[in-house]
Amino acid sequence: MGTPHFRLFDAWNMNMSIENRRFALQQELDIKKTNKDRNHLGQFSTPFTLAMDIARYALSLCDINDIRFLEPAIGTGVFFSALRILSKPLLAVGYEIDPHYALPSIELWRDEALTVNNDDFLCQKPNRRFNLILANPPYSRHHHIDSAVKQRLQYLVESNYGLKISGLSGLYCYFLILSTLWLQNDGISCWLIPSEFMDVKYGEAVKRFLTSNVDLISIHRFDSSDLQFSDALVSSSIVTFKNRQPSNQKVRFSHGGTLFNPHNITELDKTELNPSEKWSLKFDSSNEELQGHSLGHYFKVSRGISTGNNSFFILSTTEVLEKGLPMEFLTPILPAPRHLSQSIIFEDFSNLDTNDKYFLLSCPLPIEDVQHLYPQLYKYIIEGESKGANNSYNCQKRVPWYTTESRQAAPIYMTYMGRGENASRMFRFILNESESIVTNSYLMLYPREKYKHCISDKATLIQVWKTLNSIPKDRLSKCGRSYGGGLFKIEPKELELLKIPELKDVLKPIQTSLFDV
Incomplete structure (x- = not known):
């Protein structure tokens, strides 16, 4: 019969043999689908080593001899493959909506204690037979979810948990919340999901669910530069909770490294x-809370102009001259951040290369007036229509379509997106002495009314600009959000909330009364 050691070794080899077949099948099936199709459906397979870590961690919270396992979006069954090496589930069920993966998966596991259903999990009637969920749900964005499906899922979330979930929520949010209806009391649920729910507005319902409807155990956040999927540009986290009312147990927040060997660990009370x-x-x-005013106390932050079709609305000096376009409908505009090396834009643009001078076209006149008064502009507009320049969402909302929103130049612009490996250029504040405006690849900083007098003084403005550029990059990145591949982004409201005590002695409000201090 052999020794227990060799029997264990043989069992491991047999299990890994099936895993090797599963992995080969996964690669074969992925190749047959385009990246566009898989992105649309949010299909990104979990690496087996990560699935093993997640399974091992979840089992440490369970009775390993009483596992009733559910995988709501099973794919080819990577979590079951990991789980069967570590335990012997008494029950194992998976759902997969896509027959491209479901049918081969059914065939792969036909001799194992796993039932794979080729069905939409979110359309099934919950059955509380399970005490363990391991899942990497579809990462489908909200605009890929049919409106009727979205309304049905929103209703289910509200009727079962009293939560109003935003229509901007990705499909994974519905999976995480609604799958809990299948869990027994005290059942464990462990999810590999995008980290963005922790920072974006639509994630509030998920966070409220985790703090009010279940007992949150831990969140491990991978470093934004450490992609868990080779084919998905998304930063991931592992969220683990127990299906019971919130307890007094602290929540473990860990970051970086691996689930079992993170770079840092923080224990938090749920009240935090x-x-x-x-x-x-x-x-x-x-992290210590900085004292002092936020940037929004001094500046209103707006995103730059969204034209709807930059190739039509933004023209170089050469193009303007060649097409004979009238200057009264042209406003200077800065090139994209990657093409702008300067940190100061002089009033006369003398420090810009000739190739860097661009103009924004915007004409409010009816097309009949344009045809009569500006034949060259009329010709350009008609050429644009023949190329579909007027078909974008933004253009279709405007009357006439070839006008853009009106925006005044701001004294300071900011590049708000970049990657960590180029931190010196990731977030730049640009001093604008010109009348140039910018596209939505920049943020525009307009001084609040009571600080406009300060900004009108050039020496003060330069000092403000230098102060903003001296803000540590890690402080800036923490006020925004991170994505896969080390990508960081800051939204206007996030920048307004950034505490900048350094500006206290630089900007002084107008003293409106002799009694003001």
């Missing part, structure tokens, strides 16, 4: 987890 706040800031226990 406010669903309306950004949870990404909770992962570093060294």
